[in-house]
Amino acid sequence: MGFFRDISPIRAVGDLKTYWFDQQDHKWRFLLASLAATTTIFAAFFSESGFEVQWKRPEITWVTSFEPGRSDSEIAAENVANQERKEKLEAERLAREEERKAQYRRLAEQFGMDTE
Known part of the structure; x- marks a missing residue:
C-alpha cells in the first residue's frame, strides 16, 4: 500500500503544470497539432457515418409471377x-x-x- 500513499492529485496537477509551463514552446505546437489531427479524424468519421436521423418505412414492391385465376x-x-x-x-x-x-x-x- 506504499504506492498509493505517494499518489496525490494535488501533486499530479502541480507536476502537469510544471511540465507544460517550462521554457519549451514546441510542446504547445505539438499539442495543437495533435488536437487538430484528432479533431479532423473524428470529423471525417462523423461526416462519413451517413446515418439517417429519421427512420423511413421501407418501400415494398410485390412481384407476382402467377396468374391469380389458375386452376388446380x-x-x-x-x-x-x-x-x-x-x-x-x-x-x-x-x-x-x-x-x-x-x-x-x-x-x-x-x-x-x-x-x-
Whole structure:
C-alpha cells in the first residue's frame, strides 16, 4: 500500500503544470497539432457515418409471377414440369461432376499417383 500513499492529485496537477509551463514552446505546437489531427479524424468519421436521423418505412414492391385465376390442374401441370426440369438440371450437374472426377483421375494416373 506504499504506492498509493505517494499518489496525490494535488501533486499530479502541480507536476502537469510544471511540465507544460517550462521554457519549451514546441510542446504547445505539438499539442495543437495533435488536437487538430484528432479533431479532423473524428470529423471525417462523423461526416462519413451517413446515418439517417429519421427512420423511413421501407418501400415494398410485390412481384407476382402467377396468374391469380389458375386452376388446380394448371398448377399441378406446372409443378410436374418444374420437377422434371429440376431433375434434368440435377442429372446434368452430376454428369459434369463425374466427368471432372474422371479428368482428375486421369491426371493422377499420368503423374503416377494413387487415386484410391
